[in-house]
Amino acid sequence: MTAPVDDPATDERLLSAFLSGDTQAFEVLVLRYRSPLYNLLLRSVRDPQTASDLLQEVFLRVIKRADKFHGSAKFSTWIFTIARNLTIDHARRMQHRRHRSLDVPLGAKEGDAPSANGTLVDRVVGTDVVGERAVDSQEIQRRVAAAVELLPTEQREVFLMRQLQGLAFQDIADVVGVPVNTVKSRMRYALERLQAALADFEDHLEGTR
């Protein structure tokens, strides 16, 4: 989990300082949220350039609307709501284009001949039996990332907000607009799904703990 930048000022106070002309206060906010937001966007849209563009759009919206923020809710839930809405808008735009199939090799175009790159599904399922070769931590990370990207959207967004920013379940519920118990259930299902998808790595993980 990404720890927030160690700064005693609350997000809301930093935003207020920014509105008073303190751009350094805003920079602290950017440093606090840029990584979790970027990773949330990246795992949602699966494209670094798009995630980068959306990240900037998130902060642009914050800048444009900052003076309307009255603090009746948390800054964190506001900024994550913006990010989430941007991913939804992006997904809608992509509906009108040809989708990249999960079965298409990574780095290839649909219709290309099969390559050794493997697909997103392959990355999760894995092609090697654990134990037949050394399993390095990068391999685990790759497969965890792929498994997260394959989570149902509802579960993935809850999982990422919790995992990347450590948002409280109630805050996530405010962002997503569902009851807090639904958020907890989605998180639980996401973890169970993750565990099931990478069951073959469990022994290795046990050994590394």
Added chain:
Amino acid sequence: MSTCEQHQDNLLEFILDELPSAERRALSDHLSECEVCPAVAQRLRRGLALAATLPIEEPPASDTKAIMRAARERSGDASTSVTASTSMLPFAMTGRWGRVRAFLVRPQVVMATVMLLAVAFGAWYVPRRAELGQPPAATMTQPLVVASSGVSAPEEAPAGPDGGEDSAAGGAAQPAPAPPDTAARLERGLQAYGRSDYVAAIDELNAVVSAPDADEVAWTSAMHHLARSYQQNGDCASATRRYEQLFRRSPSYNRSNQAMLEAGTCYRTLGNEARARELLEVAAQDPATREAAQTELQLLGEPPRARRPARQPASRSGAPTAPTPSQRPRHSDAPY
């Protein structure tokens, strides 16, 4: 709800040490006696251990620079706030392109462009209207009425495993048989569903399926989308009732296998595994729904645990039956 189910609802918070002390003690006592819940807890712990290995990617440094540039512009001079928005990447272009962009966004250029486009559109549209012999209003509304016959999903309808299927039902060239009010309500319901406003969709579609004058095609489409709306809204009990109504009245509905897959998922969520299996086995006969249905059946077929928690459907094959991103409700991100 069984004791195990009640405790399993709290297991995650128990593991995360976020459970109030009284409930924590109760769950701790239960775990020491139960033969099932400790295994569920172990799975969650393993899931959390895997989650902790999720790689964290760093955003490009240029992002932060661009963001801060916009922040400084806004903070430095209120009059430059508009410039701030246009100087942000990915739209920012510096040097020669920046000057080109600056020229293009000048008010005179923008106005001239708008006027040119308006003239061009008029030149295209007026003769076309005359050819069709239709007033503009009819031209604009006709596709909506056709869509509201229940055979064409709205433009924003989700493109999940079921996405766009209704448009293949063959009604696009048919005149709208449903009476105007019912047709309009169906249209509004489908549009609400398309934009993930399930509450509004339920309201409109309930009116359609209750309307005595709704024709069979409109009723079937409305009932299927009504069931989906309930399901997406988290109300599987209401959803399954609508699915069953759909199956009873329209057994030959051309999307019934898709509906059975969705209903099966819902029943599994509700813990009615027998009915879930029944429906999923039918859905598994159809090549279009086979893979997702088989995945669901596999989940049902796992070694039985005492009242295992319901899970959302999905498959490794990337054919999720859970909502697509665009089906997620979009909430206002206006500052508050």
